Amino acid sequence: MCGIVGYIGKKQAAPILLEGLKKLEYRGYDSAGIAVRGEQGIEVVKTPGRLSNLVEKTAGGALLKGTVGIGHTRWATHGGPSECNAHPHCSADGAVTVVHNGILENFRELKEKLKKSGYEFGSETDTEVIAALIGYYYSKCGDPLRAISRFMRRARGAYALAVLFRDFKDEIFISRKDSPMIVGVGEGEMFIASDVPAILNHTRTVYYVDNLEMARLCADGVVFYHADGEVTEKEPVTVDMDPSAAEKDGWEHFMIKEIHEQPRAVSETFHRYVQGGKIDFSEAGVEEDILKPSHIVIVGCGSAYHVGAVLQYVIEELARIPVRVELASEFRYRNFIFEENTLVVAVSQSGETADTLAAVREAKAHGVKTLAIVNVQGSSIAREADYTLFTVAGAEIAVATTKAYSAQLIVGYLLALEFARLNGKMGEKEYASALAEIDSLPEKMKKILDSKAEYQKFAAEHLGVHDVFMIGRGVDYAVCMEGALKLKEVSYVHTEAYAAGELKHGTISLIEEGTLVVGVLSRDSIAEKTASNLEEVVSRGANVVSLVREGCSAQHSQPGTVWTVPSVAECFAASLLVLPLQLLSYYVSVQLGHDVDKPRNLAKSVTVE
16 A cells, blocks of 8 residues: 655656656555655655646646655555645654655654654654654764664554655665565666556566665665665566556556456466466475365455455365465464464465465464465565465556456466365366366456446446345355455445345345345356345345356246356356456446546555554
């Protein structure tokens, strides 16, 4: 959450900062600001609201002259959106200017101590406390690195910082703990950013800043330091990412573009790990012994948790290994009992999700092996997990995930097949058939996307609905969880997923005339049960949609509107069933006039608790 950019070189900094912030606006968009060092010192300009306000206020950056600067786009954690609370923040004497991603957990304690020393504060933010505290230490020692290091020893929480010191005109200083930060290398220029898309138009050579590290940048290079000030060596890496992934390329919104990129993401993720009819995880160093766990725990947040909910059913059915799926934000604070030979699988799109990263650390602290499924190379979870399997979704810009979710499912399916094969629960013929089913998904996804007008029309006809329930059983219920999250997060329509069999234990009291109920039915053995639940809500005045896998036993006996997806093995049906729910969510949001790519109060990468 929050986006940071920085530039130092020979070009005018402000336009480059604004360009980078535009690529990071998915990380936060309630206010924005930049600080540029000019001939008269450090000039700060900031505005509440969207980045476009800052662009207008600075005439696209033309009003700020200088070749060194830092910028920020904010997702509020302390204090409402306002110019006062927007970043950058400065120390009272103007010696230190800071932008910050994360949360300083002990900021109240530090703020009170600084107040006793005579400091006054003009904002409600924790970031102003950071600027004041670094400024305090700097006034005592005159050394930027020592001041930042002393701050790091006092700070609790997560942070990525970019800092300008008034007395060091041609340098930028950075540090991080549990929030992402990268350094980009150009010809006679250097860049910093929270995420790769911000600097892809300028360089693909980057350093990933490690946890509890600092760095000192000038136009000609960078030096990295441990938190204690000791110099550390680091090798740059080349980022393999298409810059067009962060552009709309003619699509109205990133969300609909990324929905349509799912067949490609699924196909490329599948073929990354499947060659010659065999699954090969050797590039990740995953040995067979790791894939023979007695118990599996899947941890994630939001849509990643919903991936785990699907995989729980799939792995248990195919491999017959006990699986628990846990919300990472709950798992990290439980006194969890790890069974012998447990494998913890962490799922995260960004690889920076704070609670999931903490869950990985918790598992490792108990000596438990960890395997991550992430989309971003060089991310914290990717580096800290024992093993990492990367999805090939490409940059995902819309806050509501679509293609990353689908790519994560594919990696999960392949893991399930390997668990099953190595556990002696799947023969060669079944294994080959299952791989063929997964390989068929991209073409079947394209067929659903070709019918998008059906979902657009339905959305237009149901814009007045205030309550939506999505019900299913087993994997279908897991799909409902993701579908409900999509609809509520981009359209703001109250939506709940419910296990169909539980509807009658209280929630059916909320069903009234005009309530929309979406039933998901893909499994022959339980489809009739869910169909009966749909009849129950119809009798109470609900409007019903039945989302059915073609060939399912209940396909031709459903009440209300019926949507079908192509036939596929039941275990892998979630990959198709989710698409109509994504499209419904998108079209409802657009027709209600919402900003579908930037839903209110949300940000893409959740790097705070």
